[in-house]
Amino acid sequence: MKDLNLCFIGCGNMGRSLIGGLLADGYRADRLCGIDPNPQQREITQGRFGIEVYEDNPGIVNQADILVLAVKPQQMRAMLTSLATAMNRARAPLVISVAAGIRIATIERWLGHDLAVVRAMPNTPAIIRTGITGLYANQRATPEHRQQAESLLRSVGAVVWVGMEEHLDIVTALSGSGPAYFFLLMELLERAAVEQGLPAEQARLLTVETALGAARMVMESSHTAATLRQQVTSPGGTTEAAIQVLTQGGIEQLVRQALVAARNRSVELADRFGSDA
Numbered sequence: 001m002k003d004l005n006l007c008f009i010g011c012g013n014m015g016r017s018l019i020g021g022l023l024a025d026g027y028r029a030d031r032l033c034g035i036d037p038n039p040q041q042r043e044i045t046q047g048r049f050g051i052e053v054y055e056d057n058p059g060i061v062n063q064a065d066i067l068v069l070a071v072k073p074q075q076m077r078a079m080l081t082s083l084a085t086a087m088n089r090a091r092a093p094l095v096i097s098v099a100a101g102i103r104i105a106t107i108e109r110w111l112g113h114d115l116a117v118v119r120a121m122p123n124t125p126a127i128i129r130t131g132i133t134g135l136y137a138n139q140r141a142t143p144e145h146r147q148q149a150e151s152l153l154r155s156v157g158a159v160v161w162v163g164m165e166e167h168l169d170i171v172t173a174l175s176g177s178g179p180a181y182f183f184l185l186m187e188l189l190e191r192a193a194v195e196q197g198l199p200a201e202q203a204r205l206l207t208v209e210t211a212l213g214a215a216r217m218v219m220e221s222s223h224t225a226a227t228l229r230q231q232v233t234s235p236g237g238t239t240e241a242a243i244q245v246l247t248q249g250g251i252e253q254l255v256r257q258a259l260v261a262a263r264n265r266s267v268e269l270a271d272r273f274g275s276d277a
C-alpha cells in the first residue's frame with residue numbers, strides 16, 4: 001500500500017484528516033496529492049503536509065492508484081461527471097468515497113460501472129485519529145482493494161466492514177452522528193453540575209474524564225455495557241437514583257427514536273443527492 005499513489009479529490013476537513021493519518025502512518029508526501037478548487041483549503045493542505053494540491057488537474061487522476069473522494073455530497077455529481085471524462089479507464093484506479101449518503105450505484109452511474117468502489121462512513125474524531133469507519137465495497141473490489149481501503153481508514157481509527165450497503169445508514173446514525181450525542185450528554189451533565197454549584201472547570205474535567213474512563217472500561221472489559229452499568233448500580237444508592245430518573249423519563253425510547261430519525265434522514269438524503277433530476 002505504501003508504494004501506491006493516492007489522489008484526494010477534496011481537501012477539506014475529512015480529506016485533510018485522512019492525509020494527516022497516512023503521513024503519520026509513514027506514507028511519503030510525494031505519494032499523495034490533492035485537487036481542490038478552494039484556494040484556502042489548498043494553502044492549508046500544502047502548508048501543513050507539504051503535498052501538491054492542484055486547483056484542477058484532470059491529468060493527475062490518471063497517475064493515481066487510488067482516488068479518494070472527499071467533497072460534500074451535493075458536490076459529488078458535478079465532480080464525478082467531470083472525473084468520468086478525464087479518467088483513463090485502462091488504469092482503473094480504486095475509488096474510495098467518504099461522501100455521506102452517496103450510494104455505490106449512484107457513484108457507478110456517474111463515474112462508470114467498470115470500477116472498484118469502496119464506500120466509507122468515517123466520523124469526526126478521525127481528525128485526532130480516534131475515529132471509527134463503516135466500510136462497504138462493490139463486487140469489483142478485490143480483497144487487495146479492500147485491504148487498501150482498510151489501510152487508509154485505519155490511519156484515522158478503527159474500521160468495521162458491513163454486510164450490506166443499507167447498514168451504512170445505521171452506521172451514519174450511530175457512529176457518524178454519534179459524537180454529537182455524547183457531546184450533548186456531556187454538555188448537559190456539565191451544566192447540571194455547574195447549576196448545583198461546582199466550578200465550570202472542575203465540572204468539565206470530571207465529565208470528560210468520566211466519559212473517557214467509561215468508554216475505556218467498556219472497551220477493555222469482557223462484560224457488556226449493560227452488565228457494567230448493573231455492577232456500579234447498588235440498590236438504594238446514588239447511581240440507582242439517577243438511572244431511575246432517566247429510565248422513567250423515557251431515555252430508552254428517546255434514544256431509539258433518535259437513531260431511527262437519523263437513519264431515516266440518511267436514507268432521504270441519499271435519495272435526494274443520488275437523484276439525476
Ligand SMILES: NC(=O)c1ccc[n+]([C@@H]2O[C@H](COP(=O)([O-])OP(=O)(O)OC[C@H]3O[C@@H](n4cnc5c(N)ncnc54)[C@H](OP(=O)(O)O)[C@@H]3O)[C@@H](O)[C@H]2O)c1
Nearest residue numbers: 010012013014036038041070071072073079099100122124
Ligand atoms: N467532516 C466529517 O467529520 C465527515 C464525517 C463523515 C463523512 N464526511 C464526508 O466527507 C466529505 C467531505 O466533508 P468535509 O467536511 O471534509 O467537507 P469540506 O471541508 O467542505 O471539504 C470539501 C472540499 O472539497 C472541495 N470541492 C468541491 N468541489 C470539488 C471538486 N469538484 N473537486 C475537488 N474538490 C472539490 C470543496 O471546495 P469548496 O469549499 O470551494 O466547496 C472543499 O474544499 C463529505 O462528503 C462528508 O459527507 C465528513
